[in-house]
Amino acid sequence: MRDACIRRQIKTAVTKALLEKERMKYDRAMGQHYNEHLDSHGYDEPWEAPYEFDESAVTKAAEQLNDRATSRDPQVQQAASAEISKLGLSPLDLLSASHRGTLGEGDAVDLSAEYHDAKIRELERRRRELKRDYDQLQQSRPDEGALIEQ
Template sequence: MPNDISPRDPGRFGLESFAQVLPERDPITGEDPGSFDGFHEGMMRSLAPLTPYECVIAENLVAIEWELLQHRRMRDACLRQTIRGAIRDAVVAQRKAAHEDALDVAWDRFIEDGGDEDDWEEPVTFDGEAAERAGDDLATRAISHDRDVQATAYAEIAELGQDPVEVMSAAYRDFPSPAKRHDAQILDLERRRRDVKRDYDALQAARPLDGAVIEG
């Protein structure tokens, strides 16, 4: 006979809802507001626990899946920060080089006009803060959800003498320590997910059979 997969009544276990078997989860700063609730609801519908204990194990699975997502988000944030720094440095270097070239031209003109070295003053100073802001702006546009904006940013990065793919490759190669820790956590969580899912599947497979008792 097939296993009985009809929903259990929480009232049979002295509960108004199976959600009462676990404490309410508080949000964590950095999560998308309200995102966990929708994620939790969808996962629990998919796992379909029918008893309080199944609910506990299902909650463990949901927690692991959610933590996996958050570690991937944090790892990706580390990568984006590394890439942002590389793009900003490239913009600053380009603008500084352009500034130096302009100074060379101004110096040559100054000397040609009979100027004395002791009287030389730089006509303009390099604005490093403005260059950094421009670099941050380019890095922000490079991850825009607007494809046209992103494509334009990629073209500007190429004009800096950098291939966007190579910039990303360098970020992975020089993986910052926090990102490596997230990667290690992801591997551990994936192992835990397999173990808990195996236990959950076994628990569901052991549900009582739906059938009449045969008296001997």
């Protein structure tokens, strides 16, 4: 669960960064189209965007990038890390922030690796207590009696 939590936080951060980058590219392209429209038509004709921002395609590309980043092939991982670095994110910083729980938004304490580590420590403590209680019960139970026939 701990590793899944860390992967989920990193995946969310990478997806968010890729969406921001692609949204900025889209906004720049729409600005150019708008300026071209003004140059050719002026303010007389209403302007419509030639295409919409495709968030699902960017999300799918982010999923593929995340899959490559968690690949077992070191070369594929290295290429994905380079792509993540181009987004302005450091893979090492992402990993350390997810371990500290400072990567998520909102209540990051519940999503941090420390949260899962604390849960594991609590479960281990409870297991030891139950084992101790069970051993005490085993030692204090009465001996099995013999059947007395009359």
